[in-house]
Amino acid sequence: MAYIRKFKTGSDATGIQVCYKEQGKVVKTVHVGSARTEKGITKLLRKAQDIIDADKVPLFELDKYNRKY
Numbered sequence: 001m002a003y004i005r006k007f008k009t010g011s012d013a014t015g016i017q018v019c020y021k022e023q024g025k026v027v028k029t030v031h032v033g034s035a036r037t038e039k040g041i042t043k044l045l046r047k048a049q050d051i052i053d054a055d056k057v058p059l060f061e062l063d064k065y066n067r068k069y
Helices: 038-054
Strands: 002-008 014-022 025-035
Touching: 002 038, 014 038, 025 038
Parallel strands: none
Antiparallel strands: 002 014, 014 025
């Protein structure tokens, strides 16, 4: 299971990490970055969500239903 962790850094910025848990313990942490502004934090949160989504397998293959005209 993966989740996004937000925390305050020593320099008073907000850090963003993607943490992976197995059997209730954190086994891997990926530091996405840190930012001081809301805009920067939002960008990092989107990037963190993209990292999590890259590992997911889709439940349905919907590409065959998307028609390209």
